[in-house]
Structures are given as C-alpha cells and as structure tokens.
Amino acid sequence: MAVKSSVSYDDHSFYDRIVKRRAVIITALLILALIFFVLNIYIGSSDISLSDVFQAIFYGEGQGNNVMIIRKIRAPMSLMALAVGASLGIGGCEIQTILRNPIASPYTLGITNAATFGAALGLILNTNVLKVSEAIMVTTNAFFFALLASVGIYIFSSRQGSNRNSIVLFGIALNFLFSALTMILQYVSDDEDLKSLVFWNMGSLLKTNWKKLGIVLCALVFVSVIFYKNAWKLTAMTLDDTKAQSLGVNPQKLRRMVILLTSLITAFAVSFVGSIGFVGLIAPHVARQLVGEDQRFFIPVSALIGSVVVAFAFIVSKLIIPGVILPIGLVTAIVGIPVFLTIIFNKMGD
C-alpha cells in the first residue's frame, strides 16, 4: 500500500492554508505596487515634500506648479506604469497559457513589431494611416498595425487545423515580416528619423495623459474580468487539447478569444508607451514560481508583478541621471534581466 501522508486531508484546512498563502503573496505585491506608485509620485526633478504631494493629490492645493505637476504629470505617468505593466503581465500570462509555451509573450505573436512598423511609417515616411491629426499620428499608426497583426493571428487561429505550434510559427512569420518592413524604412530614412524611431522603440511613459490612461485602464479591466470569469477553463488549458475537451472546454474557441483580448491590451500598451515587452515574459514566469498555474491567482499575480517591475524601472529611469528620464524599455530590460536570470539559475540549482 502507498505510504500514508502525515498530513491529514480529511478537512479542507490544507486548502485554506494554500489560499491564505497566495492571498498573502497578492497582498504583499499590492503593497509593493502601492509603495512604488507613491515613490513614483514622490520622485521627480522638482523637490516636493511628501506632505505636499498628499496635499496636492487629495486637496488640490500647493505652491506654484505643484498641483499640476503632481496631478497632471506624475500621477498619470505613475498609474500608467502600473497599468501597462499589468497589461503586459496579463498578456504574457495568457499567451503562455494558451500556447502552453513558457517562453511565449505578446512579442511572440508579432504585435510589438507590427506596432514598431506603424510608428516607423509615421516617423520616417510621415504616413498617416488613419488620417488623424499629425500630433497623434505615430501613436495611432502603431495601434493600427498592432491591431492588424492581431486580426491576422485571430483569423489564422480560426482556421481549421490551427494548433498552438502553427500559431507560434505564424507569429514568428509576422515578426519577421514586420521587422523586414521596418528595416526597409530604416534603410531609406535619414539619421534624425532613425534616431526618433530608436527612441520610440525604447519606450517612454512621457506621452501619458489621463485620457490615454483611461483607455488603457478600461481595456485592462474589461479583459481582466473576462479572463477571471474563465479562470478555470484557462487553467484547464495547461492540459493538452483532448484532455481539456474532456473537461468540457473548447480549446480552439478559448484560444481565439485569448488571442483577441491579449492583442487588444498589448496593442494599447505598446502604442502608448512603446515596446517594453520583456515584462510580458518575466512577469508570468515569476508568478508561476510564486502561485502556480491556478489562473485565479496566476492572472492577478502576473499583473501585479508586471506592474511592480515597470513601476520600479520607472523609478530607476528617473534616478540614474536626475532630471533626465531614460527610456523605460531600456531600463526595464536592464533591471529585469538580472532578476530573470537569478530565477532561472535558482531553478536550475534545485
């Protein structure tokens, strides 16, 4: 007979223990995100004391430009860091789930490269795809092409016989296509435009305003709610397709839905902030180590880790050269990669 475990599973206290531990992790991450948020609002080139910061936030009072700086510049940017981090975290988490591939990310589907191409069209050729005002041309171009790539993948994944491998391959094809197109533009561009494109690609939170933040938040909330409602079905996606089907899940349908929704939040995040996609890879990875793949916890923890990483990177980007804001994508990668490698090496050591 099998060895009896010393733990008794007669009551469900062991389950409460697991849930409690995960709740603690989520709470800790929430607190961390909040701390980083406050730090982001506090840190800036103009010296504003913490009490003045709170004064400005809650009462709208303060000396000189303080209120405007806090409310209109720092607050939306700090929130955007959290929102974009969460979007990419959730996007990565779900893409990895439906493709059952721990190294997939929204990048894998070619969305970011498509957005870069759109931006390049605007920056280098002055092409205004959606005929919007020149000022927001680059952003809308990026969004248009990100969405175009998403629709492409969606249609492809709706085809009969498409599976997770063919979707990854299609994504790789899109990636190469759009980077080749971007390279053609780079080839004909002059140095100044090229530099603008490089800067765009490095990502920046500076373009944030309340309106854009609202859009990103709406998309994020909408998508999160749908994902959370389907948490158990998504959890079943970690099994293979037949197994998932035997549990009453339609894997093709779920996969299509996830592709559409993650594309949407990634497209918003990338076109407003530029490419900081590395987050989409590491956030779910760390989340998996912490809470496993039960999507009820996997989704919020991926989102929170994404937020924390981007918020932390934003703090660092403001501190390296005071008064200068380094591109957020650059810092995310620099800050994120050591963390990522540490996790991988620790795992190998086990």
Place this chain on the structure above:
Amino acid sequence: MLKTKNLTFSYRSKIKELAVFKDLNVSCKKGFNVILGPNGAGKSTLLKSIFGLLNYDGTIWCGEGCVTEMSMDDKTKFMSYLPQIDISTSSLSVFEMVLLGLLPGLRQRVKKEDVRQVVNMLEALNIAHLTERNFSELSGGQKKMVFIAQTLVRDPKIILLDEPVNSLDLQRQLELCFFLKKIIEDKEISVIVVLHDINLAARFADHLIVLNDRGELYSTGSPEEVVTETMLKEVYGVVASIHHDAEGTPTVSALKSVNN
C-alpha cells in the same frame, strides 16, 4: 444503457479517406463494459465518438437521451472521459489537477464540498500523499492515477476510460479495477473501458465488446461467452489455450501467432 446506431466514422485527408468503422451497432450495459480488439480496431475512436470529440455519422443513445445531439456542457454533466495519451506538462498541483475534474461546476470561490470530494477521491485511489505535489514532478504511473482521479471525481453516470491501466504497476491495476467495481455497485453506473489485457478484462468485466481489425463488431456478451480460442485466432491472430477457474472466469495463455 448506451447504444450506438449505425455509427460510421472515417479519418479524412485531402487525398484519401480511411474508414475506421462503418454502421457499427454496439450496446453497453450497466456495469463494467470492456472493449477489446487488436491495434487499429477503432477502440479509442469509438470512445472518442461516444464522448463527442469526433464528427461521426449515425447516432448514440443512452438513458439520458440522444447523446449525439447533446452539447458538450450537457454531456460533461453525466459523462466523463479519460484519453489514452496525455502529454500535459502542467505545473499545477495534484489537488488542483483533480479539482479541474469538477470544472463545469467550479466557481471562483471553491466550495467546501468540492474540496471534500477531491480529497475523498484521492484517498479512495490511495494517492492522498501526493495532494500538494507538483504534477510535473510525478512519475508516469502517478500521473495516470491523477488523471483517473480527475476523470472520476465528477461522480459521472457514464465513465469512458481509454486504457487506464497502462503504465500502472500490478497492485495499482488491481486496486483500480476493484475501485471501479465498487463504484459501479454503489452508484449503479456504467463504465466503458478499453483494455489490452484480456485476462484482466475477463476477470472484471460484466460485458465484453470485441472489435476486429476492420472495425466491425465481432462478438459481444459475458467473458465466458466471448473469450474463446476461435475469437483469439480470428480477432487477435494468436493460437491460445484457455483455462477456466472455479467461477468459470476464463484465463488465456497465448502460445504463438498464427503467422509463426
């Protein structure tokens, strides 16, 4: 309990059509049903068709009505299915894995009864000690047990198991069969199992269904009726001797292939 009527299925590709079975009429009874047959007879295909994972022609009926016309959601309420091959590499815990078996009724907040049900199932199958282990760290046999637990936890009326004893050790094979026997008696349900081990089938089955390599129903009935030297020769292509124990349960010793 469960009947197929003119069940026809073929795998289609652009160039050819490969018929698996044609106008198959099979009926399963309450209790322990075992489907026997050589490789490629369409045993797994039959189970998949019953669960509705394939698009077949013909109809399938059971006590609940016409299975063919039911939605997946409705079917999963009383039926559950264990696929033969599973390459899942999930890093869920065993508990979560089995919990997924309750999927159609799971809510965001897991109910106490659900937890109790999972724990009971794990204990019944003697794998309670694995409860908090990570699924991906288990051995092949342990994984199989977890999948069986996942299939049975839902308390279904019809259980479809595709080669459940594969990669299980002898002890576990017997334990599983006795467990199935027990729930059949307790809950008056049907279990339809695909097996390769004729002796195991003969010992536990109430009702045997034999398919030949052309996907036709060769014979059906109790083990004593079905397991004969002629059947073994015509269906499996082996020369065998059959002994009957005191209870009349046949035991097969395969001697050689008819080709030798």
Place this chain on the structure above:
Amino acid sequence: MRKIFAMILCLSLTIGVIAGCSQGDGSKGDYAGTYEGTAEGYHGDIRVEVTLDDDGKITEIKVDENHNETKGIAEVPIEKIPKAILDTQSLSVDAVSGATLTGDGIVGAVADALTKAGLDPAKYDFTEKRSDKITYEFDKDALPEKEPKTGSVTVTDARGREVEIGLPVSTYAMSTMDVIDYIVPLIGEDAFSKLVGSGQDGGNGLQGYAELYTPIVGEYMNHVGQISDHNAPFDLEMILAVEPDVIIVNSAMGAHRYVMEVESQLAEAGIPIVLIDIPGKDQTTSVQDTLKLLGQIFEQEDKAKEVATFIDDQYALLESKNLTERTDKPTVYYEKSGYSEIYGVTSPSASGWGTSIAIAGGDNIADPLLADTAASKGGGSTIDPEYIIESDPDFIILTGSGLGWMDNHKGSEPGVAKFDIVNRTGWKDLKAVKNNNVYEFSHTTNRSLYGFQAALRMAQIFYPEEFKDVDVDAIMKEFFDKYTLLDSDVTIWDVRINEGSK
C-alpha cells in the same frame, strides 16, 4: 514623381518657347503697341503684356495676376524679373532661386510677345534655357575633361592626415551633397561642373540638390555618379569609373569609416582622400577651417579667407556684445521636436543646438542636469517634463519638426501642428508660451555653412536691445548674394509661434 513632373514641364516650356520663336521675321519697323505673350510657368501658363515703343524698346511688362504659380514663391520673380528686363533691356536675367521655372516662364512669355510684335527675341539676348530637362541618368561620356597636373599641394586634413593632391583639381567627388555648400563659395558654378561623384544622404540629397541647382547651373547630374548609398560602404567601382582628382569626405558622419576601408585601393588608383569635419568641434571656427582647407585644394585660398572672414565677423559681432559673460541671461529650453506627443531630446551647451544657444547668450536649462554627464557629449537626453515647467524658461527653441535647410522652400506652410508642442501638460502657463517666445529653427542650419545665422538670430531674439541695429536678414542676403548661387530666402530659417515665417 516630382522629377518626372519637372521634366515634362521643362520640356513643354522649351517646346513652347521654340514654337514662339519660330514666328516673326525680325524686320525693322514700327513696333509701338502692347503685345500679349504666354509661356509655361511652373503651374500652367503665364501671360504677360509687353508694351514697346517705336524702336522696340520695352517700356512696360505686366504679368497677368491670374496665374497658378505658388503663392510666396512666385511673387519674387514676378516682381523682380520684369524690372530686371526693363532695366537691362535684355532677356538674359538671373533666375530667382527657388522659383526658376516661374522666372523662365515670364522671360519666355516676354519673348513670345516680342515675337508677336515681329521682333527677334535673340536680339534681346534671349537664349533657350540651357537645361532642357533634368536628367539624373549618369553618362560616362559627359564626364568633364581632366586637366593635366602642373603641381601639387600637401594639406593637413581635419583628422590630421597629410594628404598630397595633384593640382589643378579638375574633378572631385564627395561623401554627401551638402559638402558642396562649402565649395560653391570658392569656385561658384564650377563646383557643379567639376563634380563627378557624390554619396547619397538620408534626405535624398542628390535629388534635392539637383532640383535646386539644375535650373541655375544647367544639367550636371549626367556626370555625377552615385558613389555610395545613405550610410553605406562606398561603391569602389563607381569611384574608379569617375576617377576624381580628390574625394572629399565629411568625417562627422559614418562615411569616413567606409572610405578608410577602401583607402588602399584608392591610393593605388591615385585618388587622395581628404577628410573634412562639419559640424566640427567648435562651432565658431570649424566652418572657416573647412573653407580654408578646401581653399587650398581648389587653389582659392584668398576666396576661402574672404568667406571665412565674413563668418568670423559675425561671430566677432556676437563676441563684442559679451553675451556669454552677462549675468542677466534669459533661460532657454531647447528640444528637437514640435509635437506634444513626441518627446524629443534636448542639448546642453556642449553639444548640437546647445552650442548655438550658448554663443547667443542663452542660459540653457539643461546644463545643470547634463553638464557633467556623458549625455552632454554625443546624442541627447529627454528631460523630465516637470523640470521644464519648474524652470519656466524665458525662451523655447525647437528644431526638427519639418523646418530643415533645403526641404522648406519659401512658401511651404510651416503648418499649425509645428507648434503643437505647446499643448503639453502645463506648457500653456509657461512664460515663453504666454509671451510667444517659442521659435522653430531649421534643424540642419547649425551644422551647415550658415550656422552663424542661428547664433545671430537667437542672440537678437534674446537681446533685442543689443541687436536692434543688426539686420540678420540683410546679413544673410549679403552672404548669399556674394558667395552662393542662391537667394537667402531660398529656405525658411526660423519661425516664431503665432507669426509668419522669416
């Protein structure tokens, strides 16, 4: 597309003119009266009324107001050319740069009117336009003849290399077309007739210069081989095919690395490489140094000195006002962007536009942040937006959202979006925005031959009192008239927010 369009236009112009000329007998007689003539301009026909006296002297030229020529561009020739014809009684008048086709159209129309009056336009020095069409087709047979070498000169180039060059230099090639801006002041139109090869730049400079200069100096592109792509290795075969006496490469761009890759092969073929440095390390001297170096090569040292002195004078003028020592410097923020959504980089006093701002006596708000960092050297950095608001600069200088030397001919609308940047959060309340002290400059000016314009103009903007007697436009006009083939209003130099271009 524009090329073809221009070609067709030029062709039809020529045909029109020839057709106009074919009539008439040139006999003497009573010519008094008013005659109508038409010829093709840039956008359709231009009609003129020419009044002659008995002897065929032109007494009045009226250009029909109903023409389709580009506003702004066409006004200059319509005003200048008839006057020039009346003054000189000759149809051989200098074209007005940037509006050559309109100018030619007027001349052609006058010639047409003269023909109708029974006069031979040739008697009024009318010649068919030299450039029948602008071709960019390279034709080896069109290469200029090489003169035999009679001597040599050894120069020290911008990288300290000693280079021996055979004289006289009768053909040359260069890394990008903008180098020719430095050669034109020395040898005028010969800069084009001696040119046999140039590399392409990111802004399609080969075509841009051809469109600008072909109407002025005649076809030259047929003997100019493209010796490299934008930021790409040199096409050694093309260089050897056009065999320049010297190849002049701007070392500030990536081109110098590529040219050094083929140095040994070029040395074998006897083609020396001269590296120049524009924009150089010191804005106030590098242009002059480059001119002097080129002066040695083209045996125009006196001319080079003259041009250099002119530029020296401008910086001397700035220095005489002791701007850099002032304690009441206005604060200035610079950014390379014009849009609220695109966060461009700034330059501290040590680099790029920051240098011009420093010379003009501006207190760059980026200096406290970037003065001691690596970022102060090469590229630039994006500044924390709230720092700009806190600093509340007196002036905001922008570049790079469209205004660039050569790509904004007079008449091209600066457009409202150019100052979209003031829509950034909090900018409406900035002093600079409230007082309309936001300026856009032509981005490439500060690293061109005309860099002094930016410094002078900014100084005038920062210290209007000190510079009330200085007329920057007049200085530019003088410089262009004296040393270039163009008019100073060929491009838009700077624009103030809520105001027209200057």
